[in-house]
Amino acid sequence: xxxxxxxxxxxxxxxxxxxxxxxxxxxxxxxxxxxxxxxxxxxxxxxxxxxxxxxxxxxxxxxxxxxxxxxxxxxxxxxxxxxxxxxxxxxxxxxxxxxxxxxxxxxxxxxxxxxxxxxxxxxxxxxxxxxxxxxxxxxxxxxxxxxxxxxxxxxxxxxxxxxxxxxxxxxxxxxxxxxxxxxxxxxxxxxxxxxxxxxxxxxxxxxxxxxxxxxxxxxxxxxxxxxxxxxxxxxxxxxxxxxxxxxxxxxxxxxxxxxxxxxxxxxxxxxxxxxxxxxxxxxxxxxxxxxxxxxxxxxxxxxxxxxxxxxxxxxxxxxxxxxxxxxxxxxxxxxxxxxxxxx
Amino acid sequence: xxxxxxxxxxxxxxxxxxxxxxxxxxxxxxxxxxxxxxxxxxxxxxxxxxxxxxxxxxxxxxxxxxxxxxxxxxxxxxxxxxxxxxxxxxxxxxxxxxxxxxxxxxxxxxxxxxxxxxxxxxxxxxxxxxxxxxxxxxxxxxxxxxxxxxxxxxxxxxxxxxxxxxxxxxxxxxxxxxxxxxxxxxxxxxxxxxxxxxxxxxxxxxxxxxxxxxxxxxxxxxxxxxxxxxxxxxxxxxxxxxxxxxxxxxxxxxxxxxxxxxxxxxxxxxxxxxxxxxxxxxxxxxxxxxxxxxxxxxxxxxxxxxxxxxxxxxxxxxxxxxxxxxxxxxxxxxxxxxxxxxx
Numbered sequence: 001x002x003x004x005x006x007x008x009x010x011x012x013x014x015x016x017x018x019x020x021x022x023x024x025x026x027x028x029x030x031x032x033x034x035x036x037x038x039x040x041x042x043x044x045x046x047x048x049x050x051x052x053x054x055x056x057x058x059x060x061x062x063x064x065x066x067x068x069x070x071x072x073x074x075x076x077x078x079x080x081x082x083x084x085x086x087x088x089x090x091x092x093x094x095x096x097x098x099x100x101x102x103x104x105x106x107x108x109x110x111x112x113x114x115x116x117x118x119x120x121x122x123x124x125x126x127x128x129x130x131x132x133x134x135x136x137x138x139x140x141x142x143x144x145x146x147x148x149x150x151x152x153x154x155x156x157x158x159x160x161x162x163x164x165x166x167x168x169x170x171x172x173x174x175x176x177x178x179x180x181x182x183x184x185x186x187x188x189x190x191x192x193x194x195x196x197x198x199x200x201x202x203x204x205x206x207x208x209x210x211x212x213x214x215x216x217x218x219x220x221x222x223x224x225x226x227x228x229x230x231x232x233x234x235x236x237x238x239x240x241x242x243x244x245x246x247x248x249x250x251x252x253x254x255x256x257x258x259x260x261x262x263x264x265x266x267x268x269x270x271x272x273x274x275x276x277x278x279x280x281x282x283x284x285x286x287x288x289x290x291x292x293x294x295x296x297x298x299x300x301x302x303x304x305x306x307x308x309x310x311x312x313x314x315x316x317x318x319x320x321x322x323x324x325x326x327x328x329x330x331x332x333x334x335x336x337x338x339x340x341x342x343x
Numbered sequence: 344x345x346x347x348x349x350x351x352x353x354x355x356x357x358x359x360x361x362x363x364x365x366x367x368x369x370x371x372x373x374x375x376x377x378x379x380x381x382x383x384x385x386x387x388x389x390x391x392x393x394x395x396x397x398x399x400x401x402x403x404x405x406x407x408x409x410x411x412x413x414x415x416x417x418x419x420x421x422x423x424x425x426x427x428x429x430x431x432x433x434x435x436x437x438x439x440x441x442x443x444x445x446x447x448x449x450x451x452x453x454x455x456x457x458x459x460x461x462x463x464x465x466x467x468x469x470x471x472x473x474x475x476x477x478x479x480x481x482x483x484x485x486x487x488x489x490x491x492x493x494x495x496x497x498x499x500x501x502x503x504x505x506x507x508x509x510x511x512x513x514x515x516x517x518x519x520x521x522x523x524x525x526x527x528x529x530x531x532x533x534x535x536x537x538x539x540x541x542x543x544x545x546x547x548x549x550x551x552x553x554x555x556x557x558x559x560x561x562x563x564x565x566x567x568x569x570x571x572x573x574x575x576x577x578x579x580x581x582x583x584x585x586x587x588x589x590x591x592x593x594x595x596x597x598x599x600x601x602x603x604x605x606x607x608x609x610x611x612x613x614x615x616x617x618x619x620x621x622x623x624x625x626x627x628x629x630x631x632x633x634x635x636x637x638x639x640x641x642x643x644x645x646x647x648x649x650x651x652x653x654x655x656x657x658x659x660x661x662x663x664x665x666x667x668x669x670x671x672x673x674x675x676x677x678x679x680x681x682x683x684x685x686x
Contacts, residue, residue, distance in 0.1 A: 147524060181570075231554075232572055236556075243559035251615055257608070261603070261609075265601045271594050
């Protein structure tokens, strides 16, 4: 398999990205070619730093970078030679099977939509973030691709999340919940109420509205919301887990007894910290585009980039896109005679 | 001071509400009168259960209850004799200084808006939830009163949250952040971008857009967002804190060494659990109405209700409403000559 890594995007640029790429190449033999897209001098110098001359690496020089302050669509239209655009081009031309980027999420989404197009039956792609609870793993879709989502987009997210949960995470009949303000049908915005009706009529295992508290206390397998809300949930979860452990560390350091206790219990802390550490998850697939695009965290460490490349490799093996197309086709066929179709 | 408690609302009805009221009366001598509004037979039976014949209690009989499945505005219009409406009536007539309810949030907001009206210069009230971090305490506004907020509502929330942070929490110049998808000005929805511009021009200590991760890692004092997003943040925070501690408990029980460690460090866990336990906070003020209304959690325990009554008592003492009116008046005066006023 061949993967294109946007080697410029992200808060830390080439150093973390190249370091992650080097780690991934050492660990994942199934990667046969890794394109590093960006400023070739910068990339080469980082590779030199790591004494890496792996023949599977091919540097693709590009002269521009989408900055975090750029507007997504404008950046894709005007910065034709940006690292993210060039990386997506490699997938478009069939030279790479997947792209990984830790750069401007909006630009990655726009470039993928413009160059790869969406899958048949899908209007807008959504980011599927995978989050752990004590008892299961759930898919949060959309985690930030589409902040002005229409009701039909949310319905499509429910289908895509469900397919992902079944085919990648192994849940037979994943439960689907819609993020709202209360469990009752009448709660929520005009938009969520409309989505509620659509989901209720669908063949999905829809359990109804869920509130933030259901995410972790009595979790469902697929959590559906628009990209603004999803991004807030994702970032809040990451933040609060980090904050609680830091806080706990501080409290544990306040006496000798507590410190001794913390030492004895250290593996328990480590187990949970590892499970809640987003670096272990690496990246989230942008579902709904005709190709594979993995969105990594802007602040990705080398470990997170390595794992994002792992997610890309897994996505290439798993090929969920045909399943998404099939599910949506079947839904549209069933509803076509009854009511206006999905799109 | 006199407080009206909606004794029917909430997931557990009179048992928890009356138990909380009894606890509050024992602890807070400053409460001179506590109206318990709802089904008198049910309330009396609960009081009997607690062997409570405190002369400060006055039962106000009402025959209806707003159910969680009711639509907020319809419920207030049609269920004239609901416990929440009757409780708000007591404040409207000056018989009570504040209302506390754990019932249908939308109905409490609607009843307060209809009967008490909003403060001069305020279009829509917002719930100000107070949340702890390791280093400070922040106000999240709106935590669920107004799910279809317009930009000017969010600006008003920023002012109200700021006044609350100064006058109640004691921050001299509280920092204000706007929940968005990234720190850059260009990130967010059309709505948040408009609010960003308004906040930047205001006299508030506005630090810009914040993401979920800034809530706890590098927190601001006032977090501004619409009621949908705010409610999701609030419920997610509650949920994840509970889930992490449950998870930790489970991990700590997995070996004798870990259990011994947990025992030695037990006070550290307890300190944080208490600080993150919403029951200790009890209730959140609905800011912007011409009166005092405290919204308690639907699933409130007696302890949470006791603390919601404490919050009501504190709010009566602190009287933030005149400060809100003054701040908004000053803002409107300053901007009136420059641009269209706040409302």
